[in-house]
Amino acid sequence: MKSTFSYRDFLPILVLGEGKRVTQGGTGNTQNSCGQSPHTLLLVEDAASVRKLLATILTLNNFDVIEAVNGEEALKKLAGKQPDLILSDILMPIMDGRELLKRLKAQGFLETIPVVMLSADSDAKLERELIGLGAAKLLNKLGSHAELLSSIKEIIRQFGIRDV
Numbered sequence: 001m002k003s004t005f006s007y008r009d010f011l012p013i014l015v016l017g018e019g020k021r022v023t024q025g026g027t028g029n030t031q032n033s034c035g036q037s038p039h040t041l042l043l044v045e046d047a048a049s050v051r052k053l054l055a056t057i058l059t060l061n062n063f064d065v066i067e068a069v070n071g072e073e074a075l076k077k078l079a080g081k082q083p084d085l086i087l088s089d090i091l092m093p094i095m096d097g098r099e100l101l102k103r104l105k106a107q108g109f110l111e112t113i114p115v116v117m118l119s120a121d122s123d124a125k126l127e128r129e130l131i132g133l134g135a136a137k138l139l140n141k142l143g144s145h146a147e148l149l150s151s152i153k154e155i156i157r158q159f160g161i162r163d164v
Helices: 011-016 048-060 071-077 097-106 124-133 145-158
Strands: 039-044 063-068 085-089 115-119 137-140
Touching: 039 048, 039 071, 048 063, 048 085, 048 145, 063 071, 071 085, 071 097, 085 097, 085 145, 097 115, 097 124, 115 145, 124 137, 137 145
Parallel strands: 039 063, 039 085, 085 115, 115 137
Antiparallel strands: none
């Protein structure tokens, strides 16, 4: 008998946790457990594979995700729907994460939208620099998905944005 095992069968369990299921095309949720619309995140990442992985994880965990490939595109997307949180890589072409932070601060966005920076190289010096520029937190993009999700939810709570 031929096995029909597929990693896709286990992706919802790995991403969402035991006991949670996802239908094809996402969770299908348009509201969170409190009956509210999902939080919207602007994900800024130039590496397509990383961006798609993070977008999938976030979508499966009831976040609406707007994607941008660099800081310049992120600023253009902010002219539309404003996100509850921005998740941005640091090293990107055209406009990197540091310059994005500076422009967000100059335009007054950092007063209402927290920015979480992502890096493969996270250390205390880099974190102090980014927080000095206005970031809420630095996360290792190679870290666990559970840590990423819990950090996002904690920052949303700290900024007084609707419950997660």
